[in-house]
Amino acid sequence: MERKIRVIVxxxxxxGHDRGAKVIARALRDAGMEVIYTGLRQTPEQIVQAALxxxxxxxxxxxxxxxxxxxxxxxxxxxxxxxxxxxxxxxGGVIPEDDIPFxxxxxxxxVFGPGTPTQTTVDFIKTxxxxx
Amino acid sequence: xxxxxxxxxxxxxxxxxxxxxxxxxxxxxxxxxxxSNAPVNRLYSPLDTENKDYLxxxxxxxxxxxxxxxxTTMYRGRLWTMRQYAGFATAEESNARYKYLLAQGQxxxxxxxxxxxxxxxxxxxxxxxxxxxxxxxxxDSLEDMETLFAGIPLDKVSTSMTINAPAxxxxxxxxxxxxxxxxxxxxxxxxxxxxxxxxxxxxGTYIYPPGPSMRLITDIFAYCSAxxxxxxxxxxxxxxxxxxxxxxxxxxxxxxxxxxxxVEAAIKAGxxxxxxxxxxxxxxxxxxxLFEEVAKFRAARRVWAHIMKERFGAKxxxxxxxxxxxxxxxxxxxxxQPENNVVRVAVQALAAVLGGTQSLHTNSRDEALALPxxxxxxxxxxxxxxxxxxxxxxxxxxPLAGSYYVESLTxxxxxxxxxxxxxxxxxxxxxxxxxxxxxxQEIQDSAYAWQMDVEKNERIVVGLNKFQVKEASxxxxxxxxxxxxxxxxxxxxxxxAKRDNLAVKDALAALKKAAEGEDNLMPPILSAVKAYASxxxxxxxxxxxxxxxxxxxxx
Numbered sequence: 001m002e003r004k005i006r007v008i009v010x011x012x013x014x015x016g017h018d019r020g021a022k023v024i025a026r027a028l029r030d031a032g033m034e035v036i037y038t039g040l041r042q043t044p045e046q047i048v049q050a051a052l053x054x055x056x057x058x059x060x061x062x063x064x065x066x067x068x069x070x071x072x073x074x075x076x077x078x079x080x081x082x083x084x085x086x087x088x089x090x091x092g093g094v095i096p097e098d099d100i101p102f103x104x105x106x107x108x109x110x111v112f113g114p115g116t117p118t119q120t121t122v123d124f125i126k127t128x129x130x131x132x
Numbered sequence: 133x134x135x136x137x138x139x140x141x142x143x144x145x146x147x148x149x150x151x152x153x154x155x156x157x158x159x160x161x162x163x164x165x166x167x168s169n170a171p172v173n174r175l176y177s178p179l180d181t182e183n184k185d186y187l188x189x190x191x192x193x194x195x196x197x198x199x200x201x202x203x204t205t206m207y208r209g210r211l212w213t214m215r216q217y218a219g220f221a222t223a224e225e226s227n228a229r230y231k232y233l234l235a236q237g238q239x240x241x242x243x244x245x246x247x248x249x250x251x252x253x254x255x256x257x258x259x260x261x262x263x264x265x266x267x268x269x270x271x272d273s274l275e276d277m278e279t280l281f282a283g284i285p286l287d288k289v290s291t292s293m294t295i296n297a298p299a300x301x302x303x304x305x306x307x308x309x310x311x312x313x314x315x316x317x318x319x320x321x322x323x324x325x326x327x328x329x330x331x332x333x334x335x336g337t338y339i340y341p342p343g344p345s346m347r348l349i350t351d352i353f354a355y356c357s358a359x360x361x362x363x364x365x366x367x368x369x370x371x372x373x374x375x376x377x378x379x380x381x382x383x384x385x386x387x388x389x390x391x392x393x394x395v396e397a398a399i400k401a402g403x404x405x406x407x408x409x410x411x412x413x414x415x416x417x418x419x420x421x422l423f424e425e426v427a428k429f430r431a432a433r434r435v436w437a438h439i440m441k442e443r444f445g446a447k448x449x450x451x452x453x454x455x456x457x458x459x460x461x462x463x464x465x466x467x468x469q470p471e472n473n474v475v476r477v478a479v480q481a482l483a484a485v486l487g488g489t490q491s492l493h494t495n496s497r498d499e500a501l502a503l504p505x506x507x508x509x510x511x512x513x514x515x516x517x518x519x520x521x522x523x524x525x526x527x528x529x530x531p532l533a534g535s536y537y538v539e540s541l542t543x544x545x546x547x548x549x550x551x552x553x554x555x556x557x558x559x560x561x562x563x564x565x566x567x568x569x570x571x572x573q574e575i576q577d578s579a580y581a582w583q584m585d586v587e588k589n590e591r592i593v594v595g596l597n598k599f600q601v602k603e604a605s606x607x608x609x610x611x612x613x614x615x616x617x618x619x620x621x622x623x624x625x626x627x628x629a630k631r632d633n634l635a636v637k638d639a640l641a642a643l644k645k646a647a648e649g650e651d652n653l654m655p656p657i658l659s660a661v662k663a664y665a666s667x668x669x670x671x672x673x674x675x676x677x678x679x680x681x682x683x684x685x686x687x
Binding site: 016018021022023026029039040070094098115117 | 251336501586593
């Protein structure tokens, strides 16, 4: 049997808006993936630890508080430090377009804004997975 | 034939005709539903409301069960309070925004705090990194609060503060600032949100577990009823429940269930219902389905009046009145073609006014993208002013009363709400239902169903899944300067160097002792605040005594 794609959906920082994170988590699960949602108020360290512990292929980050420029890159950095740069990391939330080039330069594979269909995220994961 | 029989026959004949027409020219949809998926009939007529006793179920404005509003003449006496939620960066910048809003004709203040403040961390806490000043103003101590309200006479404005877990601390700071301005606490008007249950359900800025959190809340009820009598001690909030994906019925049901839990907690703490219930206030959302939203507000008032009278035996009419603030629906705004949001907000604001709101925040067009710019906020405020001064909808109370459709919707929302409240009672009340994850699960199911409907184009969101255009990225968004965090940390360090640290230590020790016992916590918190203890220091004392809430995670 083919191994299911394993995804960590995480809420870094203090932001409490998790409607989007939960909808994405459920949509990915419905698309046949194994999904773990971390819950609120995770530090980048906790997220990376969860990703390694769960042998995740993907880390999906959600922030609506504006702290993305600080917290998203830190997750990628820590994954690199642990030799896990083959985990696909992408993000979503209320993120101004002007910030996206910076986030991509820091290794965030994609940033999805409000209104993105969940199918877009599913397709993105399937086509960009770094682990096989 | 009696009049009623005549009407029945006429409606039956019309229905047959309409069936025939629909067979030949099919209607736009197989099933018509409201924004919350409630069925909408092809026709509403006097038959839908004929079994109602008008005075008993609808009544007159300002009279029980307050379906038509809580004031006798509603907006003919005084318009609703126009209150835009604002705050960002430092106290200096937010103070300037408040003065701008007051100069533009806003009639009340509404303070947004940043996330570290809302969760009881100082700006120099490790978890505050990247968050300082982002979604609201950073407040670390009384010193920041003095700056925030500098030049704003606190006996002349009413101030709403969106603060929950550390509500006692921010209220204490407000009282202390007023005292320095020479304004005594009994002259203060405003609201603290102070609604921890919806934080567990939907909003996420909790600190302590339910037990001690409820104690902090009832301590505020008791303290304010004696010392700050014109203060709304809680704003029981459906807003965030709706934003998390709830339907209109769920919004009202879960909010009123939370309300019941607070009333029960206060009675259990020894307060008498008419001592605190007049200061309970509510906070609802306004979404796009105009008639359903108006009906929602009307149903909420009626259900609450019944609960207070019948379940809690309240005698004071003010205890029976559901007074509420409304904010338009953030989750209905689109990042695509953001100008269209101005129109959505206008429809939602209209629903709030037709529904009899006491105060209103209208969202800005750019809020799906960033914090609102000054231009966007002005348009949002002008939207309210146009409704108030040009549309004519404020000239008579509850103008949609008697609409067969709106009265039917009001009844069906009431029925749905009562069914949920019974279910929550069966689970042991709102706190138990939250701990079991029941309320959260109901909301998540609705949120997911909504998203799937949009993705299948069963719901049209203009500019999102229909009528799209290619657009350039929007310009002129507000950005919070990243140095705000450093500035705030430096201010706090300077304060800690110059304050009387022995006095702080004593005040915090007294607070710890009170927390371990049963005394009201407001007086020791007020003393600590006046000694310039920081928000984080005060909340840490309580964290050590009370512990922290650990939610169960599910999706």
